[in-house]
Amino acid sequence: MSPRTPPGKTRDQIFRFVRDRLLDGFPPTVREIQDAFGFRAVQTVQAHLERLVTEGRLAKQKGKARGYTLPTGTPERPATFFVPLLGRVQAGDLNAAIEDCEGYVAVQQRGTELSRTRLPQEGSSAHHHHSPSQGALFALRVRGESMTGAGILPDDTVIVRSQPTADSGDIVVALIGDEATVKTLRIQRNQIILQPENPAFDPIIPEPDTCTILGKVIEIRRYL
Amino acid sequence: MSPRTPPGKTRDQIFRFVRDRLLDGFPPTVREIQDAFGFRAVQTVQAHLERLVTEGRLAKQKGKARGYTLPTGTPERPATFFVPLLGRVQAGDLNAAIEDCEGYVAVQQRGTELSRTRLPQEGSSAHHHHSPSQGALFALRVRGESMTGAGILPDDTVIVRSQPTADSGDIVVALIGDEATVKTLRIQRNQIILQPENPAFDPIIPEPDTCTILGKVIEIRRYL
DNA sequence: TGCTATACCAGACAAATGTCTGGTATCATC
DNA sequence: GATGATACCAGACATTTGTCTGGTATAGCA
Known part of the structure; x- marks a missing residue:
């Protein structure tokens, strides 16, 4: 198990990663994020993404591939x-x-x-x-x-x-x-x-x- | 079967569709293109996309979801x-x-x-x-x-x-x-x-x- | 101590999506 | 007519990818 990070910090980095990818015009998949951060479980990323959505920092299209976007x-x-x-x-x-x-x-x-x-x-x-x-x-x-x-x-x-x-x-x-x-x-x-x-x-x-x-x-x- | 279109015309419209979507920051899937144009077969779209790639108008990442991008x-x-x-x-x-x-x-x-x-x-x-x-x-x-x-x-x-x-x-x-x-x-x-x-x-x-x-x-x- | 929240892991399932094989139809050209 | 190129269809398969269920561990707090 990877070392614990302070609350919110990893999520903040994930947000920037996703945002940068979106600005590049190519939204990431959860597994791409997983790999980029070295997580050993997809769920870790999804938990973070879910929170980013509830916080309003990201929007998502449920079930769609690469479905995360910046709020319109x-x-x-x-x-x-x-x-x-x-x-x-x-x-x-x-x-x-x-x-x-x-x-x-x-x-x-x-x-x-x-x-x-x-x-x-x-x-x-x-x-x-x-x-x-x-x-x-x-x-x-x-x-x-x-x-x-x-x-x-x-x-x-x-x-x-x-x-x-x-x-x-x-x-x-x-x-x-x-x-x-x-x-x-x-x-x-x-x-x-x-x-x-x-x-x-x-x-x-x-x-x-x-x-x-x-x-x-x-x-x-x-x-x- | 849908009515035939003049050679290249449909492809041109597909290109614009994909390009616009890319600029909007959300690359389309082949099936989204299919639906947008009313094709009854995915292969129709893929043939067009394949040609657009060989013509150099689009680039793609093989096997990836929403893998089409504008060439550099x-x-x-x-x-x-x-x-x-x-x-x-x-x-x-x-x-x-x-x-x-x-x-x-x-x-x-x-x-x-x-x-x-x-x-x-x-x-x-x-x-x-x-x-x-x-x-x-x-x-x-x-x-x-x-x-x-x-x-x-x-x-x-x-x-x-x-x-x-x-x-x-x-x-x-x-x-x-x-x-x-x-x-x-x-x-x-x-x-x-x-x-x-x-x-x-x-x-x-x-x-x-x-x-x-x-x-x-x-x-x-x-x-x- | 127990409770809750957070960060993370393991493995599986299911949906979305790319890819393939094999076909029909139309048009132009030889 | 034969040939090739183009536009399109039908259905299946395989990979990618989103989602889920259940778990461990650490920290803070009443």
């Missing part, structure tokens, strides 16, 4: 999913651009977008299509210096939530003619103004029906 | 892992800050950092500690306006690679006294200067041995 919805591990990084957006055809994207970017669910939570159980249905419907996310590389005043530099990546309208003051991606552009949206007297955040650029007041709002920028990233 | 970072789909988001960094004790972090941020491997890949197989050993050793990543929330000129605003999140030194011109996180700060590093005549990117702030020329470079900023994020 905790800031410890927000849901993560992939959004397509679009190369160029041609006139209106967002669907095509999404099908034919440059790659995918990992985005984490944030507090305000609880609506589109995707639980592991729901999964993706078999014939699920990426669609730029209301609420879908995509990523876009920024061109030009028109938004430097808002801390958006050329070559930054913006994460965009598709929506046909936005509030005044939101940073949006709009399609003017054939080109997608990032600007601050201003609405004055029912008129749409696309406002650059750089004194060297002039506001754009698009003719009606020549401008489509693709969505609202919800995140900005820069890779150095 | 291809440029198309870079490896994604979670780095700790530190609350406050107290004097020198980065280890403690990492142990006691606010949460985790999903970061994708980028071209230059091939060195520190952590494979699922290596796993964590039982008594493995997170250590901010050379190359480890962590995230930090930016305070203050001293870097607005570089497009880094208050409350932005920076992703940092731990390293004890950096090149002149790099944006770094440095520990001065008790406080962690983000600045541009300048080295002139063997002297270290921490340069704000905001005319309202003065450069910091730290006394020798009162300044530790925690690491280099490799990514910046802003959530709107």
